Amino acid sequence: MLQRWKQWRRERLLQRHALPKALVAEIYSQLPVLAGLDRDEQERLVELATLFLADKRVLGAGGLEPDLGMAVTVALQACLPVLNLDLDWYRGFTTIILYPGDFVARHRYQDELGLEHLDEQPMVGEAWDGGPVVLSWEDVARSGERDGFNVVIHEFAHKLDMRNGDANGHPPLHEGMDRQVWTHALSGAYEALCDALDAGEAPPLDAYAAESPAEFFSVLSEAFFELPEDLAMAYPEVYRQLVLFYRQDPWQRLQEKR
Ligand SMILES: [Zn+2]
Numbered sequence: 403m404l405q406r407w408k409q410w411r412r413e414r415l416l417q418r419h420a421l422p423k424a425l426v427a428e429i430y431s432q433l434p435v436l437a438g439l440d441r442d443e444q445e446r447l448v449e450l451a452t453l454f455l456a457d458k459r460v461l462g463a464g465g466l467e468p469d470l471g472m473a474v475t476v477a478l479q480a481c482l483p484v485l486n487l488d489l490d491w492y493r494g495f496t497t498i499i500l501y502p503g504d505f506v507a508r509h510r511y512q513d514e515l516g517l518e519h520l521d522e523q524p525m526v527g528e529a530w531d532g533g534p535v536v537l538s539w540e541d542v543a544r545s546g547e548r549d550g551f552n553v554v555i556h557e558f559a560h561k562l563d564m565r566n567g568d569a570n571g572h573p574p575l576h577e578g579m580d581r582q583v584w585t586h587a588l589s590g591a592y593e594a595l596c597d598a599l600d601a602g603e604a605p606p607l608d609a610y611a612a613e614s615p616a617e618f619f620s621v622l623s624e625a626f627f628e629l630p631e632d633l634a635m636a637y638p639e640v641y642r643q644l645v646l647f648y649r650q651d652p653w654q655r656l657q658e659k660r
Contacts, residue, residue, distance in 0.1 A: 438655035451477035486649035559623035571615030606636035
């Protein structure tokens with residue numbers, strides 16, 4: 403009964419919030435990161451993006467007034483990681499805030515002596531635990547080009563990571579996945595990346611990944627969708643774990659397309 407009700411509600415939302423086909427097609431064609439999806443996957447991605455936008459608000463800040471095209475650009479890329487999971491993974495927050503460019507995040511914190519500090523940093527994206535995802539539109543607009551940079555996937559990967567508490571590079575794993583194997587693969591690669599950076603070698607990933615295990619997972623996720631071949635070559639065990647987690651294989655589908 404519940405299943406039927408859910409299905410009915412889903413159909414109704416899809417009808418009510420249907421996105422203009424021409425707009426979606428235009429934005430889709432400008433996002434090489436979506437290349438390789440077959441027709442069924444494309445349809446499901448657009449459905450997810452439609453339901454995503456029916457559920458969430460995209461608000462402007464810093465003088466930006468987001469239009470539907472901007473919202474669709476965010477939604478299509480945010481839904482790519484959950485294409486074979488479920489939109490439920492993005493439950494618990496409703497707002498995406500778009501700034502025109504870099505924004506300053508202010509974080510107040512107390513040090514061990516109890517002194518208050520105000521940390522102010524320019525950011526291109528931020529994901530709040532239980533709160534909004536904040537993005538720089540300028541950086542969203544240069545995401546999805548298959549060059550390894552994708553602020554949308556990065557921030558929404560943090561949201562997946564936060565499903566079981568603080569972002570720490572350990573999102574909830576699916577049944578049949580082995581937490582030890584996950585941890586071994588990711589921490590081994592993390593250490594290798596930190597060693598490479600210490601040795602002054604060119605890292606196979608954006609050096610920001612070495613910031614923390616949480617950033618590592620988000621940067622890995624960007625690479626997984628943007629440059630899967632490079633990631634699979636650099637960290638094959640990590641790649642295999644991400645295939646299991648995301649339940650898709652971007653390298654394989656991009657090879658098939660060739
Ligand atoms: Zn991050």
